Amino acid sequence: MENIYKPDPMEVVEVRQQTADVKLVRIKFRDPEKNANFKFNIGQFGLYSVFGVGESTFNICCSNSKDYIEFCFRKTGRVTERLWDVEPGDTIGFRGPFGNSYPMDAWEGKNLVFVAGGIAMPPIRCAIQYALENREKYGKITIVYGARTVGDLVCKDELDEWAQAPNVVVLKTVDVAPPEGTPWNGRVDFVPTVLKDAGITGENTVALVVGPPIMIKLSLPILVDAGLKDEDIFTSLENRMKCGLGKCGRCNCGSVYVCKEGPVFTQADIKKMPDDF
């Protein structure tokens, strides 16, 4: 019988450092057949292992048109400290894809608003990549992304690339002004303030908001004021997980298992859940 807890060995193909403590890693299945047949939906996550150290949960942060998987992680604990040292050619483990996904099909024909703070770029990047690869299917795309300082912005180069695409607005911001002389073409403000100035209209629009709780809390009323309904505002939760399979009993909010029924929820779903975040 299959062993649902056993990961697949993956080859690290590329590592790109993003900030002082964030790296983006590209991996492929060591088994070419598995690599060719692997499928996932935008917004799903995986469990990544450093053998001998442990497993960690990260979103798959690239679109699903590639023959690889990318994830982006912040160095913060035991597993991620060790993951920091991986180099191209190394082997790590992967289990997944797990969880539900963004309804990219249902979003067709709509304007998309992406709001992200700090390390929360990865769960949004996959959706942005997908939307840009299928540009004709979506309306106006607005991306509001902020971090504490310029040095904390993840995927900086891509932000500028995305801004070149037709009918895409990228608004980047930092909480703290960069030192005199540092090149910076974004704003110095909190994400919700920039979102407010973005002039979002609720008509035919969906939003995906991921970031620290305070950013989410202050961004929601702005989207609601703009006319978005709770059903049109999506987020991706990050409850601590171990199995990813609905068995280990760790990730639930009330009767909702985030690993299986999430991590993607609308604001309407969240309002029905107990405050166990």
Added chain:
Amino acid sequence: MSQIITLDQLKKTLAEKQAQGVDIIAPVLRGELAFFQHVDDLEKAALTPRVRFQNSIKEFFFPRHETIFSFVRQGSDVQLTDAPEFERQQIVVGARPCDAASLPILDPLFAWDYQDRFFQQRRANTTVVSFACKETDGHCFCTAVGGAPDGTAGADAILFELGDGSFEVRCLTDKGKALFAGKTSESDKTGAACEPPKIDFEIKPIADWIRNNFSSPVWEEVSLRCVGCGACAFVCPTCHCFDIVDEGSYSKGKRVKNWDSCQTALFTLHASGHNPRGTQGKRQRQRMMHKFVIYPDKFDFNLCTGCGACSRSCGVMFGVRPCLEALAQAASSSEN
């Protein structure tokens, strides 16, 4: 007509199975304490019904520590070796009805979309023989959750001690019939379990209260005495939360599943330092919600058999029954 078996014949039957390579798990006394464990010599098995055990039979289906796979690093590659499949056959004898009842409760969890072969293979390869209860104590509350001293859920056969060195045997499944075929004799004696425990609360109104009082201060109040040791989860036949950790070194080692408990602060601590369940009250709430709201929502079972093992082993006289009683009070005073 009933079927009976003498204690000697029961031991002989088990010894024959053992000779065929079947593992026998039975109560063994260490001093006054009874443990379920593998027995080599059936003369050491304490085959009589009892209320108090130091462990539940859960660990023979869901071990406290279990290897998932092992690995060896070879240069930049890593070779993984799957843990062996569970191919042995085992017989658990002497289980309490409330212990056996945990098995059908856990079945749907380990088969929820993803099939956990570790539990499922053990479950398929195990015959469970329970003993109807002869006594209850103040911790027992099986009747509140649909059980009974002669409850048959999860058992392949249930034995009733007759007091004359023999048991009435009631086979409940094909596995039970196969075990006792040709081993019993006909008799007109029938066994009976003890009186069910007396309970003065009902689960339904308490579960409703739990569902509607997520933010009640009652949670912190009832949990003040809890030290968060997690013993309740380890002795519980239905608690199944687990951790996944690596052991060994960077070059060679294994990944294991270990029992865990929602009563410890680390259980849900995020890497950011944020903890959705940062207090004992929130953790107790999770435990009670999981047992009486979440699990019924998901799988139509209470995640509790009313065995009382949690409060029996609790260092501060807490546990599910004392908590239910405290919540019943809160529920009735909020009605008034």
